[in-house]
Amino acid sequence: MPTARLARTPHVIDSREEYLAAVAELAAASGPVAVDAERASGFRYSQRAYLIQVFRRGAGTFLFDPPAIGAFAELQAAIGEVEWVLHAASQDLSCLREVGLDPVLLFDTELGARLAGMPRVGLGAVVEETLGLHLAKEHSAADWSTRPLPDSWLTYAALDVELLLDVRDRIAERLEEAGKSTIAAQEFAAVLAKPAAEPKAEPWRRLSGISTVRGQRALAVARELWRARDDYAQEVDTSPGRLLPDASIVAAARAPLASKRDLAALKTFMGRASRAQIDRWWAAIEAGLATDDLPAHRSSEESIPPPRSWADRSPEADRRYRGVRPRLQAIAEGIDLPVENLLTPEHVRRICWAPPAEITLQSIGETLSGLGARPWQIDATAQAIAEAFVEALQEPVEASESGS
Known part of the structure; x- marks a missing residue:
């Protein structure tokens, strides 16, 4: 199977002048637009977009640097009313909306592939089945907040949108042949209409391994450590788990700790900030040990049992x-x-x-x-x-x- 390649790798647009010129080219073209966004999940606290890719036939591919450009009102005005093609749109809509990009008409190639009955729906697999091309996906988990971005990453990012309109057309044909076009339209509209998830009342209960923590006092310690980690992660814009893994919080909540020295000696308390921020973590533990606001044994959030x-x-x-x-x-x-x-x-x-x-x-x-x-x-x-x-x-x- 031949590997998908670019004729040339686009550069990253990070100036207002170049951005407006690109918007003008996209506005002058016609037809749907392919859109994708790259974040730094697992590296940064925020879920903001660090690269936005847009492709339109007749205009080409453009790679935008959102932190440098800021708001995208002009791009929204240029393409906001036409069909946007995204793969697994629910993953990207939030960070696109954060910079003012919000489609009114959507074709989701990942969801469309599911509805068409394709056995594998990752973008690489869908490209292979619909276009007969191999699409390398080795940079999908990269830290896209990196600057400057390596050329190999930019090639990867550009290919994600350059092939997407052809993929969309093949999937649309399959949906039409199967009598599923109406189904797909309703599903795509539901993705756009789905409201943002409400914040969890007790997000700390999602700690991996929290079910092994026994007793309200130990749960209070886990809660205060989670809060301290979350505050610090926001402060330094780093993924919380990179600073202090869930396993370390759970280990500290379960251990009989009498002093900061005990915490520092706990071998299962690890992470890049485990010792550098030891005062922060010990203060959280002391807060958990002293509080009268003890959490319930089980979550107060309404749910049905498994x-x-x-x-x-x-x-x-x-x-x-x-x-x-x-x-x-x-x-x-x-x-x-x-x-x-x-x-x-x-x-x-x-x-x-x-x-x-x-x-x-x-x-x-x-x-x-x-x-x-x-x-x-x-x-x-x-x-x-x-x-x-x-x-x-x-x-x-x-x-x-x-x-x-």
């Missing part, structure tokens, strides 16, 4: 869930879709855990709509869900009759 526990906690919900799952799997296989795209797993769990009081096709559809399901998803699944729920109501009676 389905594996339903048989004991809610046998009725368990019967509904066991009845629904194979029906949804069969529907998904019939239209060549991943079952998680047929209906979001969280929506399935929620309607099984708390169904409408009266089980009808209309009530199931209204509940699914309230959860955020799209019209095509409701049309495809509501009848099957209603049938499974009615069957679940009858299951205890049938079991009793068969045993008599």
